[in-house]
Amino acid sequence: MEWETVIGLEIHAQLATRSKIFSGASTAFGAPPNTQACLVDLGYPGVLPVLNGAAVRMAVKFGLAIGARIAPRSVFARKNYFYPDLPKGYQISQYELPVVSNGSVEIETEAGGSKRIGVTRAHLEEDAGKSLHEDFKGMSGIDLNRAGTPLLEIVSEPDMRSAKEAVAYMKKIHSLVRYLEICDGNMQEGSFRCDANVSVRRKGETKFGTRCELKNINSFRFVERAINHEVQRQIELIEGGGRVAQETRLYDPDRNETRSMRSKEEANDYRYFPDPDLLPLEIAPAFIAEVKKTLPELPDQKKTRLMQQYGLSAYDAGALIASRELADYYETVAKTAGVEPKLAANWIMGELSAALNKDNLEVTASPVSAAMLAGMLKRIQDNTISGKLAKEVFEAMWAGEGDADAVISKKGLRQITDASAIEKIIEDVMSGNPGQLAAYRSGKDKLFAFFVGQVMKATQGKANPQQVNELLLKKLKG
Amino acid sequence: MPLTAADVRHIARLARLAISEQDIQVYAGNLSKILDFVAQLDKADTSRVTPMAHPLEMVQRLRDDTVAESNQRDLYQENAPQVEAGLYLVPKVIE
Amino acid sequence: MHTKTLAELARDLRARKYSSEELTRACLARIERFNPDLNAFISVLREQALTDARAADVRISKGGAGPLTGLPIVHKDIFCTRGVKTSCGSKMLDNFVAPYDATIVERLKTAGTVLLGKTNMDEFAMGSSNETSFYGPVKNPWDPRRVPGGSSGGSAAAVAARLAPAATGTDTGGSIRQPAAFTNLTGLKPTYGRVSRYGMIAFASSLDQAGVITHTAADAALLMQAIAGFDARDSTSVDRPVPDYTAELERPLKGLRIGLPKEFFDKSLDARVGDAVHAALAVYRQHGATVHDISLPNFWLSVPTYYVVAPAECSSNLSRFDGVRFGHRCENPLDLMDLYTRSRGEGFGAEVKRRIMTGTYVLSAGYYDAYYLKAQQTRALIRQDFLEALRQVDVIMGPTAPTPAFGLGEKTGDPITMYLNDIYANGVNLAGLPGISIPMGFVDKLPVGLQIIGNYFDESRLLAAAHQYQLETDWHTRIPKGFE
Structure with missing residues (x-):
């Protein structure tokens, strides 16, 4: 049975702003826990979000670079769910009307050709904090420094057909965001992260198979391994008479396996609705033109x-x-x-x-x-x-x-290019190795390399190799 | 459309509200009344009406990208029920 | 001193008839005497108030005083006040000390006012009677068996009983206007976006608006001057010049076109309240205003629309109260789910839970279109009606509430009956328009309020229309028995 893999990627790129997307707290990496979490980031009662203009500019820059549509009007929505790293109990994101849609990039295929990968949309949203699982009396610790860091979520079409293509696409986007200077691309620090939607189908089938979402695949190497592993798992499942369940799976790089995320299994009902604390984002043609001028060579x-x-x-x-x-x-x-x-x-x-x-x-x-x-x-x-x-x-x-x-x-590494000096050394080498000289002259051509080595050794490698070759050839002939 | 006790349990779980079993029935009654009441909206013809999310027809203002906050962790954590080493503590998060 | 208006007290302070400290002590003495029965306060800030009063006196003596320097006020306990418990009337925030000032608190502080305390309110501003407060109901100074209205019930009772000359409040669906009507006060809900929402604990973000409860329109103008205006910390704050509200009070009534919506005068209105409205209109006519019949054909949609939009927004706004960073946390949570459900289950009262669940339901998968999206559309129809009417008239007038103050416990059994008490108020919030309630007489010895609704940012016209009426009538000067 021949199988085809279908992959779509959701890439989260942290935007390289100085301050957060909705607050004036710093986005610098590595500060002590919760020292860069201000009232807005902590979701304190009464505080309100105000949108960072630089984040918008960066999103537009990305949109222009992938030939996408920049929405003249886009809307921030609330995605409601409870999680300790999500202080407000909702994430401010864009749902129905994202700022960027319908773009594409070209990747190089293994065969050496190129392939267009569609970018369905890219939208602005806020990052969550982090849960630290080291043991605090059997509890988890929450650090909200990262909460509110601007993210551009870049969602591809399910256009990739192999893990290698997925990696090529991810590298392409990675290089692009760094060219645009909108993301530092640091994957160790989590500035550039990726989830993959993976499904398989029989070759020739036009309908997509049931997909699984792989989380936590934060290096190019892991993406390839995680996808390959997941593809294998799905194929074995189907060939064994089973069915793929649509679910979120976490990639464990230490064991090179994916496992179902129990915490995400509960029916997700995010109850999206327009965030009443934020007004529609309007992007005028003049704004786009101004951003266009700042585009570097891609x-x-x-x-x-x-x-x-x-x-x-x-x-x-x-x-x-x-x-x-x-x-x-x-x-x-x-x-x-x-x-x-x-x-x-x-x-x-x-x-x-x-x-x-x-x-x-x-x-x-x-x-x-x-x-x-x-x-x-x-x-x-x-x-x-x-x-x-x-x-x-x-x-x-x-x-x-x-x-x-x-x-x-x-x-004293200056090369010896003086022909007479080199000749003198060659002569010394020849007279010092009469046996080899005789052997060479009787047809043992391979000994030529021996003479080159001796000359170079005598000059501590400084003789011009080309000249040594030429002169040796002449001299050895006698 | 009356809500069942199961509906109320589901909503309460989505909203992370512990509701005692005896209260579930009371809420089922109240919420059913409220939903019946708001169901009057069905009678309005809104086929050509653009939804209104906001009273003012304004657009989002953009903030300059400057860091305007300093570390106030100690002050902000005075209200926290449980902290250690600057972290907010919660029962183990299982992924 | 306690029978004087804010404007009169301001004049007296500048004339050094008494000091801010003396005035503050007088207020604190009345609070001590009357509050145990009224329950209008959640916190009384005695020492802080006296310190601030003395500082104000220094400023006055140095000639550096502004129009509000040294005037005592009270804040609804929904406004974050640095270093002060800010409970929002909830067990959830019983232990919460705000680490920052709401913009309106900050502005009134900068203006030199003296904060006497934080007033009682319906829990998270969800209620029309102040009976949902974790701190117990507030009594109406006009009749202790009756409610003062809500949710700004503590603010209204404190001002009506002359414990403080003026108060701040918030109005999401009538929470300033209805208590003002029930306690014979002037209550202004400004245009959405006119006063910053920063630091005001959100109930329904697209409806919430801060305002004031005072004895007179002139007092409201004084406070509005300090609190209105652009705030960069609130994306929904409007950057637009603030008029001189006090100067604008002098606009005459002559030529004012008043619209009377026929939908406000149906069977749900206590006929005696309707009579009071007509009596008030007679005063306006006498002074050259004209009254026109208008129609708000989608008016009937306003309460059901409100009870989709407001709970939807509140269900999301109140998700941040999860027992992790602030607020009530249950004892010994077994796991994360237990922490959330018990902290929230214990921290919130019944009405708040009801609204959170209603809101969760109307936003949930499969119901969003039928409820939430539909309500956004009916909301548009309601606004369209108002704007249509305001093309024909300058202001719309009618009753603030269908009845005078009702009895404690009278409506707590049935949420819908309670909700319908705000039938004339909800639509104004849905449209985002300004509205004011002013005293217009008494029914059964209980005060009733006239509501004046204006166009966006037309607060000065509302205040002028109220002020001119107050020059001709003395309803607003009546003091409840026992509080003279």
Whole structure:
């Protein structure tokens, strides 16, 4: 039996405002519990919400970036349910009339093509607080610092057909919100979270199967694993003669399994109605035009431009635009006179990325700045150093030993390009290894590498490798 | 349309109100009367009427994105029934 | 001093006939004497009041006094008052001390008033008789066997008994106007959005509006000057200039077009109250106003509409009382569900629970369209009627309530009978219009009120129409027996 997976994602992106969506409390992460929960966030009697204009601007920015409709009039509603992390007993959200609707993004498929994923809607709402389950005399502790942080809930169409596509979509939205500077995208801190609606159906079936909502899948890796696991569970269930029940399931990354959330099982009757404390949000064309002016170059546009401007492959350009900061870094290097753009791309995607990964750093925190890397690449291209020496120079720069020129002169890494000096060394090597020389000359070609190694060793790797090759070839022939 | 005791129990649970069994019947009677009374609205022709959520035809005002609050946790928690280490305590939350 | 109006007391304080401290002591003495029987107060703030009065006296002596400096007032216990218990008439908030001031409390504090105490009220403002208060019913100074009206019953009784010269109140469906009518006072419910709701514990957010209960329209104008106006903390507050209410009181009645809705005068109205309305209209006619028959054809929808909209909003507004961050918490909760249901079950009284359940029901899946959405539509029809009428006339007049004050316990058995007491009041809140009730005579020795309804933000016209009437009549100067 062939099965098809159908996936839709609900992504919650915390908007990067300074203050909360309906109060003047700070949204900064990591403060001691309840020190950033003001009267409005605590749902104190008598207090009222006032909407943060920056949150609206960010939602509009997102809508414009995905070619969506910006609602000229949208409405805040109350979603009523009791939970300790929800102080008012209702969440202020948007229900019938969201601010953003009908947009889309393009993702790259595994086959190398591209696929359009529809974004049904994106609406503004407030985040809840957190329940801490460490033991307080058998009780839970409630921290409401996060309560009232603005969220943009981005709801996709059920357009994805594999866990890989879901990850590609999630990465796409992640990169987009960071490009737009509307969300810091920090998944560890919960700034960017995802729930997945997953169902399966037999290939060729047009009706959707019963879906389950997976909660708490807060990394790209978990999304893929959780979905794959859930798909397997559903298929086994159906093939075993069972039926999928529509429910909310929690992904447990430690056990790599999903389980039914009992607390959410009680029939949810959210009793949505328009929040009488807030008036309809009207967004005028002038407001939209003003936001439009602040739109940066978006990832897809940037990719095309990098390919055209620097002659990069789609693969290289795609990797370099992963974040706006990485792309900026690349462009600073590639624009430096005397640096070959392709070489810059190789170094950034190779050594630099590896080093950043190893030290778990963002590109903006790289010890080797774009100017430093450009300075080093210039030395490769003017033959001051070889590619191999450059790795040593890079490591020294990474360790904080100064820029390329300083490292080169301090460590004496300047490349030997003087042909007569190299010839002299070759001659010494040849005379020091008569056995190998005879063997080579009698046809053992493989020994060529031995001679290269000896010459490089004698020069501590500083001889220009290309020259060494050429001269050795000539000399060895005799 | 009279509400049954089961209806009242369901509503009371949704609204998180503990109601004693003897009171359930009383509420069922009261609430049925109230719902009967408001059912008069059915007689009004509202087929072409736009629902009115608010008395004023105004739009939402936007606030500047500035932090205007400082930490007042101790003051705000003076009203709290049970706190520890700055957290509000509740019976174990099971997810 | 206690028989004087706020305006007279203000003049006397400025003329140094007596100090604010003396005036405050006089009020506190009357509270001590009469409140045990009336039960008009939940909290009396003796020490704080005297401190504030002395500070006011310093300001007066330094010549830095404003029009309200040193005047004692009382707040309905629905307004959050920093450092003071703010109960909203509920066991739920019996232990609640507000950590902040409501905007109206703050403004009246800044204006230099002296807060004598917090007044009794129906629990969470849900009631028309003050009998749903956790702190027990308030007695009507005009007849202790009768209710003072509600929900601002404590404010009305305190002012009527001359324990305080003026009070704040809130009006969601008549809660200022009806008690004012029952106690021979002037009660103004401003346009929705005119006075900030910040810090006023919400009952039904799209209907709630703060206002004042005073002896005269001139006193109401004085207080309105201080409390009206834009507040950035309330999204529904209207940013629009506040007129000089006192100056506008002088507008003459000549040419005033008064509409009389025929729907207000059917069999549900006590005929003697109807006669009093007609007698009052005669005074207006004598002074050049004209009276026109108008119709509010959807008037009959107002009470049923109100009892969908108000409970729906209240069911959500009161969800925050869950025993976690403030308010009543049950003993030894077994689990989360038990914490919620018992804390709320114990903390709220029967009427509040009734309204929460009604509201929960009308918003729930399968019933939303039939009740809530329908009520939003009938609400639109009710407003449309008023606006239509106010194109033809300047103000609408009629009775505030269908009868004078009823007996304690008389209507507690049947919620619908109780609800119908606000038949002339509810529609005004649904439309968001301003309304004022003023004394217009007596039926069976009990005061009855004339309601004047105006267009949006036309409070000054209402106050002027009331003031001009009060210049010609003396109903508002009558004092209940035993309180002279």
